[in-house]
Amino acid sequence: MTDTRREFLRYAAAGLLPAAFVTPRRQAPRLTQRPDSTRVAADTLVAPIGGMSRPLGPLDNDPGVIAIEHRLRCSCGCTLDVYTCRTTDFSCTYSPEMHRLVVAQVQQGATADQILKWFVAQPEYGDKVLMSPPARGFNLAGYLVPGLLVAAVALVLAAWLSARRGRTALAVAEHAGAQPPPDADQLERLRRALDDVES
Amino acid sequence: MTFLGTFMLWAALLLGCWTAAVGLFGNWQNRPVLATAVTRGSFAVCAALLVASAALWKGILGHDFNIEYVASYTSRNLPTYYLVSAFWAGQKGSLLFWAVILSIFGALAQALTSSRHKMLLPYVAAVVNLVIAFFVAVMLFGHASPFERLGFTPADGRGLNPQLQNPGMVMHPPMLYLGYISITIPFAFAIAALLARRLDAGWIIAMRKWALASWLFLSIGITLGMWWAYVELGWGGVWAWDPVENAPLLAWLTLTAFLHSVMIQEKRGMLKRWNVSLVIGTFLLSIFGTFITRSGAISSVHSFTQSDIGYFFLALLLVAAVVSFTLLYTRWPMLEAEVQLESLLSRESAFLFNNLALVGIAFSVLWGTLFPILSEAVRGTKITVGPAFFNRVNIPLGLFLLALTGIGPLIAWRKASAANLRRQFILPVAGSMVTAGALFAAGLRDFYAIMALGLGGFVVTTVAQEFYRGVRARISLHGERIPSALVHLVARNRRRYGGYIVHVGIVIYFVAFTGLAFQVKTEAVLSPGETATLRSPFGHTYQLTHLGVSQYERQNRQVSAATLQVRRNGKLIGTVESERRQYVDSFGNPTFEPSTVVGIRSDLREDLYVVYAGSPDGTERARFTLMINPLVSWFWIGGAVLVIGGLITMWPGGPQLRTPRRRVVAQAGYAVPLAGVSE
Numbered sequence A: 001m002t003d004t005r006r007e008f009l010r011y012a013a014a015g016l017l018p019a020a021f022v023t024p025r026r027q028a029p030r031l032t033q034r035p036d037s038t039r040v041a042a043d044t045l046v047a048p049i050g051g052m053s054r055p056l057g058p059l060d061n062d063p064g065v066i067a068i069e070h071r072l073r074c075s076c077g078c079t080l081d082v083y084t085c086r087t088t089d090f091s092c093t094y095s096p097e098m099h100r101l102v103v104a105q106v107q108q109g110a111t112a113d114q115i116l117k118w119f120v121a122q123p124e125y126g127d128k129v130l131m132s133p134p135a136r137g138f139n140l141a142g143y144l145v146p147g148l149l150v151a152a153v154a155l156v157l158a159a160w161l162s163a164r165r166g167r168t169a170l171a172v173a174e175h176a177g178a179q180p181p182p183d184a185d186q187l188e189r190l191r192r193a194l195d196d197v198e199s
Numbered sequence B: 001m002t003f004l005g006t007f008m009l010w011a012a013l014l015l016g017c018w019t020a021a022v023g024l025f026g027n028w029q030n031r032p033v034l035a036t037a038v039t040r041g042s043f044a045v046c047a048a049l050l051v052a053s054a055a056l057w058k059g060i061l062g063h064d065f066n067i068e069y070v071a072s073y074t075s076r077n078l079p080t081y082y083l084v085s086a087f088w089a090g091q092k093g094s095l096l097f098w099a100v101i102l103s104i105f106g107a108l109a110q111a112l113t114s115s116r117h118k119m120l121l122p123y124v125a126a127v128v129n130l131v132i133a134f135f136v137a138v139m140l141f142g143h144a145s146p147f148e149r150l151g152f153t154p155a156d157g158r159g160l161n162p163q164l165q166n167p168g169m170v171m172h173p174p175m176l177y178l179g180y181i182s183i184t185i186p187f188a189f190a191i192a193a194l195l196a197r198r199l200d201a202g203w204i205i206a207m208r209k210w211a212l213a214s215w216l217f218l219s220i221g222i223t224l225g226m227w228w229a230y231v232e233l234g235w236g237g238v239w240a241w242d243p244v245e246n247a248p249l250l251a252w253l254t255l256t257a258f259l260h261s262v263m264i265q266e267k268r269g270m271l272k273r274w275n276v277s278l279v280i281g282t283f284l285l286s287i288f289g290t291f292i293t294r295s296g297a298i299s300s301v302h303s304f305t306q307s308d309i310g311y312f313f314l315a316l317l318l319v320a321a322v323v324s325f326t327l328l329y330t331r332w333p334m335l336e337a338e339v340q341l342e343s344l345l346s347r348e349s350a351f352l353f354n355n356l357a358l359v360g361i362a363f364s365v366l367w368g369t370l371f372p373i374l375s376e377a378v379r380g381t382k383i384t385v386g387p388a389f390f391n392r393v394n395i396p397l398g399l400f401l402l403a404l405t406g407i408g409p410l411i412a413w414r415k416a417s418a419a420n421l422r423r424q425f426i427l428p429v430a431g432s433m434v435t436a437g438a439l440f441a442a443g444l445r446d447f448y449a450i451m452a453l454g455l456g457g458f459v460v461t462t463v464a465q466e467f468y469r470g471v472r473a474r475i476s477l478h479g480e481r482i483p484s485a486l487v488h489l490v491a492r493n494r495r496r497y498g499g500y501i502v503h504v505g506i507v508i509y510f511v512a513f514t515g516l517a518f519q520v521k522t523e524a525v526l527s528p529g530e531t532a533t534l535r536s537p538f539g540h541t542y543q544l545t546h547l548g549v550s551q552y553e554r555q556n557r558q559v560s561a562a563t564l565q566v567r568r569n570g571k572l573i574g575t576v577e578s579e580r581r582q583y584v585d586s587f588g589n590p591t592f593e594p595s596t597v598v599g600i601r602s603d604l605r606e607d608l609y610v611v612y613a614g615s616p617d618g619t620e621r622a623r624f625t626l627m628i629n630p631l632v633s634w635f636w637i638g639g640a641v642l643v644i645g646g647l648i649t650m651w652p653g654g655p656q657l658r659t660p661r662r663r664v665v666a667q668a669g670y671a672v673p674l675a676g677v678s679e
Helices: A005-016 A063-070 A082-086 A094-107 A112-121 A139-178 A184-198 B002-028 B032-061 B068-073 B080-088 B091-112 B121-141 B167-182 B184-196 B202-232 B243-268 B272-295 B310-330 B347-379 B387-410 B418-441 B447-478 B482-492 B494-516 B633-650 B671-677
Strands: A037-039 B520-526 B531-535 B541-554 B557-568 B571-583 B595-597 B599-602 B606-614 B622-630
Touching: A063 A082, A063 A094, A063 A112, A082 A094, A094 A112, A139 B347, A139 B387, B002 B032, B002 B091, B002 B121, B002 B184, B032 B068, B032 B080, B032 B091, B032 B121, B068 B091, B080 B091, B080 B167, B091 B121, B091 B167, B091 B184, B121 B184, B121 B310, B167 B184, B167 B202, B167 B243, B167 B272, B184 B202, B184 B272, B184 B310, B202 B243, B202 B272, B202 B633, B243 B272, B243 B347, B272 B310, B272 B347, B347 B387, B387 B418, B387 B447, B387 B494, B418 B447, B447 B482, B447 B494, B482 B494, B494 B622, B494 B633, B520 B531, B520 B541, B531 B622, B541 B606, B541 B622, B557 B606, B557 B622, B571 B599, B571 B606, B595 B606
Parallel strands: none
Antiparallel strands: A037 B541, B520 B622, B531 B541, B541 B557, B557 B571, B571 B595, B599 B606, B606 B622
């Protein structure tokens, strides 16, 4: 989002050209020179936009908690995992709550699998809370069908091509027997044609 | 204006139906007069929709808030460039945008197509105008007209969603729409060829540039979408495998497959059925993408509001699929290959496997997108299919595709000999091994990262080898200097060398995606003067010192901006600023939820990415999400390289494509090329 037309054009260029050359670098506001800015001299903001943000909890940056939250879907409908949502969408009330539940369980000594199972067992979450369905039962079809299908088609294709090679060789042999050998002019045209095909 | 707009929509609907009917009937009856009428009908539909669009734009720019669409997506204090983009920001406006652009493309197809293919044009116009008529009908009968009036006139509009107030969103949707929409033209040519029973290479030549243009627009649209997601959404990534993100990728993948397999049809007269199927499939996927974006059938963070018009698109999808594949079935015998594949070790085979990988990835993405619906239908259980699923399935296929990107150009047409393979593969394989070895020696241990970068080295060496040999041949034959030889080499065979440049762009994308796997992310709460430290995957350390929060107002928003001073390994390199914004209408009333603007410091190696989350206690003490995103700039560089390659490929002029009129069916070695040469 932009402040001026010039900045807008620079952003627009960054979308079309390599960002390394034109990606805008946000400069710090020149507080003393900006007439319409209200520099907070003391330490109180006039009105914090979006209300107060959450303070940092003791396990907010814990790799174990983050790993669990990456496997849980935020139930706000954003389609993001809990960790990404709570560190991205600061107006979401669902992901902080789910984060608190994860932290509480971690503090009680639950393992990652136990926490995930606990979420799945809750009626308000269910299987949908997992970012990827567990690889069992019908879900196996989800994981295996694309790979198996591609592998099967590849095998059929390879087998078909091998079979074609045999038939083609036979056709070449029969044709060679029926045709007189090419003369020099034909060979030259052949060479030119092959060059053309190669290019 | 609304009366004029609605009147023009009705005019476009009637003219579109009339043009389609005359196009089908006129060609069927072989009456040239009707063919002329069809061309004029296409121009008239285009003119009607242009007038309707002008009417909507007048309403938007004139702040006519009595128009429901204008009141919903604009406000008096919205900057002018976002007023312009509001045309396609909402469901109803985007339908009109789709229809008008398709009508322009349809008219251009009538005007620009060579007279050699004029037999196809009435059918092309019929198909295009049927699709246009469908979109206009959705607007008129699906309660989706952008000209609907309110029972009152609000003093101000609601304004544009803050996430759409981004230059990326000014350009990304139209580019994606242009890609989606222009797919209709190749589809129309394919259907026209089937209807007219003219299934030689003519329709391919007539529509090839349209297919390339669609591919180019889709590529630009997808890349701009990634850029928008990265700079706007604040999660530090570019691709989340959201259904609406997947939709254009599906069409892009099948179109890419087509652009490769069509070369086999042009060179060898093979894969005709497959090519027609790919064009039809790509069109159907574009409609499928429109359906999931507009129906709400699949949950997505990006989709338009849930509405019934999605089911119009489902109906179009089904009807188009049934009609197209029935038509293909009836013409099946006419699409017999002129020659047969001769060897597993041939460029044709490599292209076949390339098509398999591309369509396989498209299928797996489609499968993952639809699997939640399937699961609910079969088991009655809702599930989520997130990025982990897509990555697990698609990364191996993507690496296979990357390998084929390098292998394809190295193998000879028809049949490769052992000597040919040795000569072609030695350097690229060495390039791959050196790249992988160097990365391993540098401490990289991630298997997929080494594979991706190693295969990237393979492809880049392949392309470099091709350019080197071409330039060397020109120097030897024509005595040219290196720059001149390089320019002439590319100019003489734009498709081939433009394609190689596209391959380099794809490799750069893979490199950038690999880099994102090493993202560093943490959260911190800092008082002014306090410092957070982040360690880059490249080994250096950033120290970020919070300078304070400033508050001010702008044209349509209130802003709190937090500034961090940035030091790298103790050396001051500048500042980075992130904002919290509250958008307001012209009376100062909040219009949307508060939003965040990320601060980014970017260089070729990595991006420092800062998100100001707000203040925990109403003071300048601020909460931040801090990230280091390696190699992100290379996404945009890769996109630029891809676009340059695509433009070279489709640039007009250059040697004409020569397609043999007839080939000898016999497989015996000499007969095949000689038949082509003798013409």
